[in-house]
Structures are given as C-alpha cells and as structure tokens.
Amino acid sequence: MTRILQLKNLTKIFPGNVTAVNNVSMSMEEGEFITLLGPSGCGKTTILRMIGGFEYPDLGSVFLDGSDITDTPPYERPVNMMFQDFALFPHLSVAGNIGYGLRISGVKGRNVERQVGEMLDLIDLPGLENRLPSELSNGQRQRVALARALVRKPRILLLDEPMSALDAKLRQSMQVELLELHEKIGITFIMVTHDQTEAMVMSDRIMVMRDGMIEQIGTPTELYDQPGTPYVADFLGQSNMLLATVTQNESGRLVARLGELEIDVTDASIVSDIAEKVTICIRPEKVRLINLARDDLSGMETFEGNVQQVLYSGHAIYFTIALGQDTNIKLHHPLDTTLETAVIPVKGEQVTCGVPTSTITVFPR
Amino acid sequence: MKQHTRNIRNFWLLFTGPAIWWSLVLLVPYLIMLMISFYTRKFPFHVPDFQFGNYVKLIEDPQYYLVLFRSIKIAFLVGVTAFLISYPLAYCLARKISSDRWRLLLYVATIIPLWVSYLLRAYTWKTILGSEGILNSFLMWTGVIQEPSTFFLYNQFAMVITMAYIFTPFMVMPVYASLEKIPSSLIEASKDLGANRVSTFLKITLPLSMPGVLAGFTFTFCLSAGDFISPTLVGGPYSNMVANVVATQFGIAMNWPLGSALGIVLLFIVLAVITLSDRLERAGRINLA
Amino acid sequence: MAIGIAAASALGFLYGPIITLMIFSFNDNPITKLPLTGWTLEWYYKALTNPDLLAALWNSVIVAAAAVVICLAIGIPTAFALDRFDFRGKTIFRRLVILPITLPGIITGVSILAFFSMMGVRLSLWTVIVGHGTALTAIVVTNVFARLQRFDRRIEEASADIGARPWQTFIFITLPNIRSAVIGSSLIAFTVSFDEIPVTYFLTGRDNTLPMYIWSVVRRGITPEINAIGTIIVVFSMVLIFVSVLMIYDGRQDTPTGRRN
Numbered sequence: 001m002t003r004i005l006q007l008k009n010l011t012k013i014f015p016g017n018v019t020a021v022n023n024v025s026m027s028m029e030e031g032e033f034i035t036l037l038g039p040s041g042c043g044k045t046t047i048l049r050m051i052g053g054f055e056y057p058d059l060g061s062v063f064l065d066g067s068d069i070t071d072t073p074p075y076e077r078p079v080n081m082m083f084q085d086f087a088l089f090p091h092l093s094v095a096g097n098i099g100y101g102l103r104i105s106g107v108k109g110r111n112v113e114r115q116v117g118e119m120l121d122l123i124d125l126p127g128l129e130n131r132l133p134s135e136l137s138n139g140q141r142q143r144v145a146l147a148r149a150l151v152r153k154p155r156i157l158l159l160d161e162p163m164s165a166l167d168a169k170l171r172q173s174m175q176v177e178l179l180e181l182h183e184k185i186g187i188t189f190i191m192v193t194h195d196q197t198e199a200m201v202m203s204d205r206i207m208v209m210r211d212g213m214i215e216q217i218g219t220p221t222e223l224y225d226q227p228g229t230p231y232v233a234d235f236l237g238q239s240n241m242l243l244a245t246v247t248q249n250e251s252g253r254l255v256a257r258l259g260e261l262e263i264d265v266t267d268a269s270i271v272s273d274i275a276e277k278v279t280i281c282i283r284p285e286k287v288r289l290i291n292l293a294r295d296d297l298s299g300m301e302t303f304e305g306n307v308q309q310v311l312y313s314g315h316a317i318y319f320t321i322a323l324g325q326d327t328n329i330k331l332h333h334p335l336d337t338t339l340e341t342a343v344i345p346v347k348g349e350q351v352t353c354g355v356p357t358s359t360i361t362v363f364p365r
Numbered sequence: 366m367k368q369h370t371r372n373i374r375n376f377w378l379l380f381t382g383p384a385i386w387w388s389l390v391l392l393v394p395y396l397i398m399l400m401i402s403f404y405t406r407k408f409p410f411h412v413p414d415f416q417f418g419n420y421v422k423l424i425e426d427p428q429y430y431l432v433l434f435r436s437i438k439i440a441f442l443v444g445v446t447a448f449l450i451s452y453p454l455a456y457c458l459a460r461k462i463s464s465d466r467w468r469l470l471l472y473v474a475t476i477i478p479l480w481v482s483y484l485l486r487a488y489t490w491k492t493i494l495g496s497e498g499i500l501n502s503f504l505m506w507t508g509v510i511q512e513p514s515t516f517f518l519y520n521q522f523a524m525v526i527t528m529a530y531i532f533t534p535f536m537v538m539p540v541y542a543s544l545e546k547i548p549s550s551l552i553e554a555s556k557d558l559g560a561n562r563v564s565t566f567l568k569i570t571l572p573l574s575m576p577g578v579l580a581g582f583t584f585t586f587c588l589s590a591g592d593f594i595s596p597t598l599v600g601g602p603y604s605n606m607v608a609n610v611v612a613t614q615f616g617i618a619m620n621w622p623l624g625s626a627l628g629i630v631l632l633f634i635v636l637a638v639i640t641l642s643d644r645l646e647r648a649g650r651i652n653l654a
Numbered sequence: 655m656a657i658g659i660a661a662a663s664a665l666g667f668l669y670g671p672i673i674t675l676m677i678f679s680f681n682d683n684p685i686t687k688l689p690l691t692g693w694t695l696e697w698y699y700k701a702l703t704n705p706d707l708l709a710a711l712w713n714s715v716i717v718a719a720a721a722v723v724i725c726l727a728i729g730i731p732t733a734f735a736l737d738r739f740d741f742r743g744k745t746i747f748r749r750l751v752i753l754p755i756t757l758p759g760i761i762t763g764v765s766i767l768a769f770f771s772m773m774g775v776r777l778s779l780w781t782v783i784v785g786h787g788t789a790l791t792a793i794v795v796t797n798v799f800a801r802l803q804r805f806d807r808r809i810e811e812a813s814a815d816i817g818a819r820p821w822q823t824f825i826f827i828t829l830p831n832i833r834s835a836v837i838g839s840s841l842i843a844f845t846v847s848f849d850e851i852p853v854t855y856f857l858t859g860r861d862n863t864l865p866m867y868i869w870s871v872v873r874r875g876i877t878p879e880i881n882a883i884g885t886i887i888v889v890f891s892m893v894l895i896f897v898s899v900l901m902i903y904d905g906r907q908d909t910p911t912g913r914r915n
Binding site for chain 2: 660664671747754757761772784787845849881
C-alpha cells in the first residue's frame with residue numbers, strides 16, 4: 001500500500017485566538033477507511049476542510065501523492081467531499097447535480113448521461129434523474145450527494161458527519177452500505193464523526209482528537225483494548241474510571257487502593273511509568289457477577305459491593321454497584337443462558353464482582 | 366499562489382470598480398458641498414474661501430432658522446400622523462388576519478402605493494383639497510357648506526396630510542415587522558395573568574412594537590424634513606421648508622455657498638436623528654427569542 | 655372590530671386619492687371637481703399625442719434603463735464585497751452606501767451638481783443618469799445583500815469541490831440562486847427612476863424626464879391631461895411593483911408576512 005496523504009504540522013488559528021488545529025501530523029495509506037473522531041470543537045472538521053481545500057492552514061502542509069497541495073484551490077484537487085447537509089444545488093435536478101462535475105470538466109453530453117446513469121445504479125436510485133432535491137427524502141439526498149462526489153473518481157472521498165441527518169434505523173443501514181461501497185470502489189475514505197460506535201464499526205483506523213491535537217491513532221481494537229489515555233478509554237465505549245493510589249507491597253506486587261478496596265494490578269495493562277496516583281479504567285462489560293463457591297477465579301480480581309441500581313436494557317442488564325464510601329462501579333451483564341432470571345440480584349443486595357486483571361488499564365494521573 | 370494572496374486579489378478585482386464609483390459620486394460630492402459651504406458669495410457666482418459667514422447667517426437670520434424649525438416641526442407632525450394612521454393597519458395585518466395568503470396580499474396592497482409616483486400622489490391631494498377641488502365640491506354638493514372653503518389647501522395642514530399620506534406605507538412596514546415578531550405566547554400569558562385586552566395592548570404589545578415604530582418614525586421624519594415637492598404643490602406662502610430654500614439658493618438666488626451650508630445642516634440634522642434613533646433602539650432592545 | 659374599521663379606513667385612505675385620480679381622468683369636465691359630468695377619453699388622447707410629454711417619456715425610459723445598468727454593475731459587486739469580505743472601514747462604507755436612500759434626495763442632487771460644476775461638466779441626460787445611478791444603487795445593494803446573507807455557501811464549496819473554477823461557480827450556481835433578488839430590485843429601481851424628482855431637478859439639462867415635465871405642468875395648476883397620464887403611470891407602476899415584490903419573495907420561506915408562501 002502506498003502513502004497517499006500526509007499532513008505535516010498542520011495548524012489553524014481562527015479569529016479570536018481560537019486554535020482549532022494544533023500541530024497535527026499524520027499520514028494515510030491508499031485505500032484506507034480512516035475516521036477522525038472527537039467531540040464538537042476538537043478540530044476534526046477543520047482538518048477535513050483543509051484536506052479538501054476549503055480552509056488553508058496557518059502553518060504546516062498537506063501532501064497528496066507526494067506533492068504539496070497546501071495552496072491548491074479545491075477545484076484543482078482530486079479530492080471530493082460529501083457535505084454534512086449535502087449541499088445539493090437546489091435549482092438543478094438529480095441528474096444535473098451528479099453530472100455537474102462532469103460537465104465542468106468538459107465531458108460531452110451523451111457521456112455525461114451514461115456516467116450519471118451508472119452512478120444512479122451504483123447508489124441504487126434508478127429513475128430519479130429529473131427530480132429536484134426538494135422532492136427527495138433525506139436518505140435519497142444523501143445518496144445523490146455521495147454520487148455527485150464520486151462521479152469524478154477522486155483519489156480521496158471526504159465525508160463530513162455523513163449520518164448526522166439520518167434517523168437511527170437509516171443510520172445503521174447506511175453504515176453498512178458505505179462500507180460495502182468502500183470495498184467495491186477501493187479508494188481512500190476519510191470520515192469525520194462524533195459517534196464512536198459509528199467510527200468503530202466502519203473504520204480501518206481511527207484518529208481520536210481532542211482540543212485540536214491527536215490523542216491517539218490506531219485500529220478500533222487497539223484503541224478499545226489498549227487505550228493510551230483516560231480520555232480515549234472514556235470516549236470509546238464505556239469505562240469505569242476509578243481514582244486510586246498505588247504502592248508496592250511486601251511481596252513486590254503492585255496494589256491499588258481506593259478507600260478500603262484493594263486491587264492487585266501487577267498483571268494489569270499499565271500505561272507508562274507508574275506514579276503513585278493513578279486512574280484505573282475498568283470496562284463495565286468485563287466485570288462479572290461471581291458466585292464465590294462455583295466460579296473459576298484465576299486471573300481475576302474480586303471485590304464486594306452493594307447493588308444500587310438495576311437497569312434492564314433488552315439484551316443486557318446494567319448494574320451499578322457501590323464498592324465503598326464514594327466508589328461506584330458499573331457492570332454490564334449480558335442476558336444469556338448463564339444467568340437464570342431467578343438469580344438476578346436486586347437493589348440493596350450484597351454481591352461479589354470479578355474482573356480479569358489483564359483487562360484493567362492503569363494510567364498515571 | 367498562496368491562498369491569502371489569492372483572497373486579496375479576488376477582493377480587489379471585485380471591488381475596485383465600485384470603490385472608484387462610490388468615491389466619485391458620494392464621497393467627493395459631499396466633500397465638495399462641504400467645501401463650498403465655506404465659500405463667499407461674489408456676484409455672479411462664488412469664490413473659494415474659508416469662512417463661517419454662511420453658517421452664521423443661518424443662525425442669525427430669522428428667515429433661515431425659522432425655516433429650519435418649521436421643517437422639523439412639520440416632519441415631526443407628519444411622523445405622528447403617519448403613526449396614528451398606520452399603526453391600526455399594521456396591527457390588523459400582523460395579529461388579526463389568520464390566512465397567510467390574505468395577509469401577504471393585503472401587505473403587498475399596502476406597500477404598492479409607496480412605489481407609485483410620489484409626485485402624482487402629492488398632486489392628487491391638490492385636486493382633492495383645492496377650492497375647486499373634490500372635497501369642496503363634495504361638501505357643497507351634500508350641503509355641508511355653502512361656499513368653497515380655502516381652509517384645506519395651501520397651508521401647513523395640507524402639507525402634513527399630504528406627506529402623512531405618502532409616508533404611511535413607510536411606517537407600516539417596520540411596525541408590521543416588529544408586531545409580527547411578538548410571540549403569541551406573550552399575549553396569552555398576559556391575559557392568563559389577568560390583564561384585559563386594552564391592558565395587554567398598552568403594557569405588552571405596544572412597548573414591544575416600539576423598535577418598529579421608532580424605525581418608521583425616523584425614516585418618515587428624515588424624508589419629510591427634506592421634501593420640497595409637497596410644500597410647493599400644496600403648501601402656501603408660509604410653508605417653505607428647508608428643501609425649498611436650498612433649491613432657491615441653487616436656483617434663482619445663485620447663492621451656492623449658502624445653499625451648501627443649509628444642505629450640510631440638513632444632512633447633520635438627519636444624521637443626528639438617525640444616530641439618536643439607533644441608540645434608542647439599542648438601549649431599549651429586548652431579546653424576544 | 656374597531657381595529658378592523660380603523661385598518662380598513664387606513665387602507666381606504668391609501669387608495670382613495672389614487673382612485674379619485676383614475677375616476678377623474680375619464681371625467682368630461684376639464685375642471686376637476688364633483689359632480690361627475692360625463693365619460694370621455696379625450697384627456698388620454700391629448701396626453702398621448704402631446705409631443706413634449708412623449709419626448710419626456712422616452713427620456714425617462716432611457717434614463718431608467720441606463721440607471722438600472724449602473725445599479726447592477728456597481729450594486730452587485732458591492733453587495734458581494736459586503737457579504738464576503740472584511741475590510742477596514744467596512745462599517746463606514748456600508749453606511750455611506752445607504753445614505754442616498756435615507757437622506758433627502760436634494761442633498762444627493764445638490765452635491766453632485768456642485769461636483770459636476772466644478773469639473774465643468776454640462777448638465778444633460780447623462781448627468782441625470784449619474785444622479786439616478788447614485789441614488790438608486792442602494793436598492794440593489796440592500797436586496798442582493800439580504801439575499802446573499804440567506805445564501806447557503808456550502809453549495810458554492812460543493813461546486814468548487816467538484817472542479818468548477820470561481821467564475822463557473824458564480825455563473826452556474828450563485829447567480830441562478832440570487833436571480834429573484836437581482837430581477838426584483840432592478841424592477842423597483844426602474845420604477846423609482848421613473849418617478850425621481852429631487853435629484854433630477856438639480857441635474858437636468860435641456861431634456862426633461864417625465865416627472866420633470868409633469869412637475870412643470872402641475873406647478874401651474876391642475877389639468878385633466880395630467881389626470882390621464884397619471885392614471886397610466888399609476889397602473890403601470892402598480893403592475894411592475896406587484897410583479898417584482900412577488901419575485902423577491904418567490905420561493906422564500908420567510909415572506910414579509912412571516913410564514914411559508
């Protein structure tokens with residue numbers, strides 16, 4: 001795979017001294033599906049717009065296939081964008097919108113018609129050539145915007161929060177369709193979103209951003225199982241974040257203390273050098289309700305607690321367990337055959353929980 | 366080319382023509398007028414100079430400052446009259462008509478006279494108010510009076526009516542706009558808390574519509590103060606307004622310096638009124654959202 | 655109910671004089687007074703065969719057309735400059751551009767007269783055209799600017815994204831979408847030019863425009879021909895304005911009356 005895009009020291013400062021993008025560098029391989037993920041205001045959209053040519057960096061450069069395109073206007077870049085609110089031309093029909101880019105580049109009438117027809121088939125909207133954007137549903141508009149961006153066969157397709165205008169059901173089917181489209185066409189997709197589930201489902205790699213800087217880049221699995229910072233651990237999926245102090249006990253083992261609770265974290269995933277004060281991250285779905293008599297406890301840390309809340313969610317039950325004075329821990333227990341309904345703990349009950357030590361991540365504070 | 370440079374180049378490509386035009390037709394003429402106002406009158410024309418004599422004359426000679434006061438007074442009366450006529454109309458349009466189509470239709474109907482010849486609309490009042498005019502013949506025909514009355518025409522009364530007539534649509538537009546922005550929930554809340562219709566109107570609706578009233582009044586005032594058509598057509602011997610005097614100075618009287626000075630004074634009065642109204646509007650601005 | 659009556663009276667007040675003008679243009683009696691005596695088209699005939707009036711009418715058409723061209727050529731770039739760019743002195747510039755329609759017309763007229771006289775330019779229809787251009791461009795600027803503010807710039811970005819150069823984007827995407835504001839404000843400017851007096855009064859040379867002609871006649875007294883030509887002008891402008899207002903608010907979801915059209 002070849003390197004298709006490189007961002008070097010990209011910085012963008014908006015009026016009012018707002019640093020939207022702060023010295024961001026990264027590169028992308030051809031054919032990747034990469035997502036820029038973060039809350040609003042973290043700079044992800046600004047970076048996308050700098051790749052597309054709609055914003056110009058104050059510092060740094062953008063390289064496409066090795067050439068510096070930092071100052072190239074958008075109409076000279078082989079990069080196309082699917083805009084968040086679709087930005088369809090209201091006065092042109094579906095065919096007019098899709099064919100626009102072709103006509104601009106001088107393609108003759110019949111060729112345009114043919115390619116527009118092919119596009120309409122690709123996005124599964126045959127027969128709608130003459131409709132106006134105002135006559136289409138949201139889902140249809142999105143496809144037209146997609147087709148319009150793809151018809152010129154760009155090197156990179158940029159997607160700006162592509163699902164934000166769709167309702168939940170449509171969103172899911174659209175995610176699958178986009179993935180299939182990516183596989184079919186094979187070009188590089190760069191997507192911006194604040195929805196971490198979406199990012200994890202669709203991407204080859206995710207770039208988590210925070211306050212204009214990259215927090216961590218990696219595959220969804222890497223980010224989820226080996227988060228580099230508490231921020232990433234908390235942003236992707238859910239986490240219990242517990243504040244503790246770590247000391248070495250007489251046998252040389254590292255023990256984290258929160259209140260009266262003690263957890264042996266020697267075999268946990270420890271990020272960088274251990275300081276005394278730490279944040280412990282435990283994923284709720286890794287915590288189990290344990291029957292001390294029956295279950296195999298090897299590799300696990302256990303603790304006692306009192307059930308505070310039981311929330312039934314169809315496919316799982318969410319427990320909140322109080323472990324001590326101020327410490328609560330969330331536990332997601334899947335509803336499968338291993339939990340008989342008669343045995344579901346109720347509020348106020350005392351239970352034992354266990355979590356495999358290897359799934360605990362410890363961050364210095 | 367760097368994007369920054371490209372932006373600047375684009376801007377000047379776009380703006381050079383207009384910039385030259387605006388400087389030549391607005392900026393420069395105003396400055397020239399200002400300059401001439403300091404010249405001295407010397408038969409048959411005027412000579413370059415820098416003296417305040419013209420302005421002094423405006424302040425000292427009653428012929429001139431009376432005209433200024435009269436213009437301000439008339440403009441004020443016109444504003445008030447236009448307000449009284451247009452407010453009920455705007456109110457009805459904004460709050461009483463439920464059909465969207467009718468509302469648009471009536472609104473357009475109110476606005477149209479605005480664009481129909483100003484001169485002709487002033488002229489019609491000449492035909493209506495004259496001693497041989499329509500109003501008089503109507504009153505005689507119905508026996509209310511025996512002889513034609515000269516009361517109606519060629520005086521300040523006629524001017525105020527004529528100008529109020531012409532500027533009413535100017536008032537309706539902003540008043541309508543501000544009345545329309547008032548959320549119905551505020552009116553309902555007022556009634557819910559015990560205020561009757563009159564009370565609600567005086568305490569809630571009227572104050573909240575003030576920005577529009579202010580805007581309309583200012584506009585009407587400024588345009589009336591500088592009008593010379595109505596005074597000439599339906600005014601009388603004692604109805605000269607500022608604009609008439611300026612026209613004379615630039616016409617028969619051949620006193621351009623004095624005329625310019627008067628023009629500058631008029632300009633400042635109008636600018637002052639606009640600024641004042643701007644400040645008032647900003648000070649009393651209530652966020653209805 | 656009382657409000658309704660007051661409103662209806664106001665509307666009646668607005669149209670009353672116009673309607674009387676129209677009625678009396680058909681009246682037999684050369685003196686405009688009640689009672690109505692008879693029906694005639696004589697005044698229309700006299701008005702439309704009057705050579706001075708026809709010449710003035712033609713002059714007005716030329717002036718209005720030329721003024722509209724200036725308004726568009728200057729006004730559209732000005733509106734774009736105000737909408738798209740930030741520059742030093744922008745606020746002052748914006749106020750300056752609006753001045754001609756907020757200040758009394760005589761100030762514009764007198765100042766330009768002073769300018770021309772200093773340059774040694776003789777008064778003619780050309781000076782009138784310049785005066786109209788100055789006074790009326792603000793109409794185009796405000797309308798086009800307002801339309802640009804509501805304009806979704808993303809579609810321009812989308813156009814650039816798929817390869818259109820700036821001039822192509824302007825012609826194929828921007829212009830069609832602000833068309834209604836451009837045409838509507840042109841029509842309004844045309845109509846206003848037809849009726850313009852204060853600026854014209856100071857800048858007219860030998861050739862009269864229609865309002866200047868009517869002004870000279872009307873100052874002396876009321877004539878029935880004026881009723882006739884007045885009616886024609888009134889009807890013509892009403893139609894023109896009706897059309898242009900509908901154009902400006904065409905497709906707009908926020909009409910002046912608030913809700914969807």
